[in-house]
Amino acid sequence: MNLSPGNTKSYLHAALQNERLRVAVDKATQTALKKRQDKVDQxxxxxxxxxxxxxxxxxxxxxxxxxxxxxxxxxxxxxxxxxxxxxxxxxxxxxxxxxxxxxxxxxxxxxxxxxxxxxxxxxxxxxxxxxxxxxxxxxxxxxxxxxxxxxxxxxxxxxxxxxxxxxxxxxxxxxxxxxxxxxxxxxxxxxxxxxxxxxxxxxxxxxxxxxxxxxxxxxxxxxxxxxxxxxxxxxxxxxxxxxxxxxxxxxxxxxxxxxxxxxxxxxxxxxxxxxxxxxxxxxxxxxxxxxxxxxxxxILADSQLRETLFCIRCGACLNVCPIYQQVGGHAYGWVYMGPIGITLIPQYLGSLEGRYAPFVSSLCGACHEICPVHINIPHHLLKLRHRIVDAGLSMKVEKWGIRGWAFLAKRPRLYRFVTWFPGKFQQLLPKETAFPAPGYFKKRALGRFDHTGFRNRYRTWRKKIISKG
Ligand code: SF4
The missing domain is CATH 3.40.50.10420 (NagB/RpiA/CoA transferase-like)
Known part of the structure; x- marks a missing residue:
């Protein structure tokens, strides 16, 4: 079996189509997590x-x-x-x-x-x-x-x-x-x-x-x-x-x-x-x-990432990872997979080969919470992401996304209009319909936007606090 982390994106897509794999991985990881928690509680x-x-x-x-x-x-x-x-x-x-x-x-x-x-x-x-x-x-x-x-x-x-x-x-x-x-x-x-x-x-x-x-x-x-x-x-x-x-x-x-x-x-x-x-x-x-x-x-000489060598290969961070639970281990393209794997891939194989790996994470922090040697995996993933961006190896869609956001963030009126629009547009859709979003959201519902907006919520909340004295 010849896998390469450089092809992670296609492996992830294939894994998401494989219903049997998802059921098997989900069942096994949930069982392991439950057994672990029972023991930890004691x-x-x-x-x-x-x-x-x-x-x-x-x-x-x-x-x-x-x-x-x-x-x-x-x-x-x-x-x-x-x-x-x-x-x-x-x-x-x-x-x-x-x-x-x-x-x-x-x-x-x-x-x-x-x-x-x-x-x-x-x-x-x-x-x-x-x-x-x-x-x-x-x-x-x-x-x-x-x-x-x-x-x-x-x-x-x-x-x-x-x-x-x-x-x-x-x-x-x-x-x-x-x-x-x-x-x-x-x-x-x-x-x-x-x-x-x-x-x-x-x-x-x-x-x-x-x-x-x-x-x-x-x-x-x-x-x-x-x-x-x-x-x-x-x-x-x-x-x-x-x-x-x-x-x-x-x-x-x-x-x-x-x-x-x-x-x-x-x-x-x-x-x-x-x-x-x-x-x-x-x-x-x-x-x-x-x-x-x-x-x-x-890795040992790298004071920022040395902690990733503490790993005792227990696999708990894989079990708890919402991404691993959906795609299993082969989707990562190398022998180390899951949250700890995506910190190790670019470090062992280089930033070019491992450029996608640190992004295969929601940064939810569950891996850090469960790790028996307290490795702060999300923190290391952010460091690795910075390095990949600094090396000019980040994904084009991300580069353009950030540029677009920066453009809007410097123009508050336009920003307000763009963030106001999806909520209003959504009101035209039938109640149960998720917001139509292509690509990334094919396999998951984006959910519905809250058209109240952050600013309005903040104003209401502030008024409440002030009136309470
Ligand atoms: S939970 Fe911690 S020790 Fe266990 S495999 Fe993950 S990083 Fe390694």
Whole structure:
């Protein structure tokens, strides 16, 4: 699936026509939000925890350079081999070289957005290495050659009827839409692959400088098997995932599952602190960590937008976003989607490629309210919009709209007439008819204008206040 954020407008139009998609996304996001709220209501210190997590991320990023050095040193002490990649191409070449050296032909992967950033599956398959996603949602979207449509629920855009059909067509099994049977089908196939794979690849949720270790949070035990069964393990980690130590981990491990799926706790938290030790005889013989920059240090150096690196990829801002709820994740054209995605797209891919992304928001602020690490997403979107306008990359319709408004705003009489006119014109229309507006409003009602007008309302309100004394 080849998507590009530069084509966001056409993806948004297509998604809005897709009624099935809208129903599936709406149902899934509303369920997640309700479950989350139920749990949040049981935690009186939820707000304090959000601020604690915010402070922990801020401090970790302030000392990132020294923490990374400590992490590398302690990983090496633990027998973990550390690789550094400046960008996606370097990361892919390091991974491929490692696989060729170790004669790796089959790979199992657990869910990792950082590897999606690298388009790793396609790259490895083009180089003759069989790569299989083992998270159920990822497995389903891989069968369709799609990318995930949500940060934590990759197949959120599909219903179980869709999944039944996909398994029937792609795997040749009898059609069923029973979730338990579908799970058994996927499980039987994945088990064989876990046993055959020479390498497991995972992402990293949190890494710890002081102990040279990291953890992978999950619900299906597929990451556990990915980490422990193949003889080599490779973890691909964005450098912002590093914490100085595990002191704040308890807070993150509460905030993350509640925000993501409304669970009190994740089912599995896998800690990896090195290869198999002789005395316990379990786990991989070799552990590698690839630390990926790919634009992150540029974001880190940007004091205005650095906060966007605090994200713990819980997906709550997607669930609550009125735009994501209508269009799902593929409409954004990249691996990071929804409110946090549209802050990351122009930062990772550049202003030209990401010029539409920061505008795919109503700036309602719901994402900021829900974010477990208190990222002020609307504030960052405004900054990014300014930069795109300053670079001369804003949409023509917007440029002309603003120019038109500026023209009117400098001519109060004309302004009054133009804003008075729609209200009066509307009085000529039948009562239930929405104001006729083309284009943008094809898919939504503009509503009716209030012909009283702001000035008249203000005068009435003022008179009332004065008469009350
Ligand atoms: S920005 Fe906040 S709410 Fe959105 S995915 Fe990241 S941590 Fe979760």
């Amino acid at each position: 935690i009186p210190v939820w707000e304090e925890m959000r601020w604690q997590a915010h402070a922990a991320k801020r401090d970790a990023l302030e000392h990132l350079a020294e923490n990374l050095e400590t992490f590398e040193k302690n990983c090496q002490t633990n027998g973990i081999i550390v690789h550094w990649a400046r960008d996606g191409e370097e990361a892919r070449q390091i991974i491929l070289r490692l696989m060729l050296e170790k004669n790796v032909k089959q790979v199992v992967k657990s869910k990792s957005l950082t590897t999606e950033e690298l388009h790793l599956n396609h790259f490895l398959q083009d180089n003759g290495i069989e790569t299989l996603e083992t998270d159920l949602g990822e497995y389903i979207v891989q069968l369709l050659d799609q990318i995930p449509s949500h940060l934590t629920a990759p197949a959120l855009h599909l219903t179980r009827v869709d999944v039944g059909k996909i398994f029937h067509e792609k795997l040749g099994v009898p059609y069923t839409e029973d979730p338990h049977e579908l799970l058994q089908i996927a499980r039987a196939r994945l088990r064989q692959k876990f046993l055959a794979a020479e390498m497991g690849i995972s992402g990293v949720n949190f890494a710890f400088a002081d102990s040279g270790s990291f953890c992978v949070v999950e619900n299906e035990a597929n990451a556990f098997l990915t980490v422990s069964l193949p003889r080599i393990h490779l973890a691909v980690m964005g450098l912002e995932k590093l914490l100085p130590d595990q002191s704040g981990l308890g807070t993150f491990l509460k905030l993350l599952p509640i925000s993501a799926t409304g669970q009190k706790a994740s089912s599995y938290v896998n800690f990896i602190g090195g290869p198999r030790r002789q005395r316990c005889g379990e786990g991989p013989e070799e552990v590698h960590v690839l630390i990926l920059d790919n634009g992150r240090s540029r």
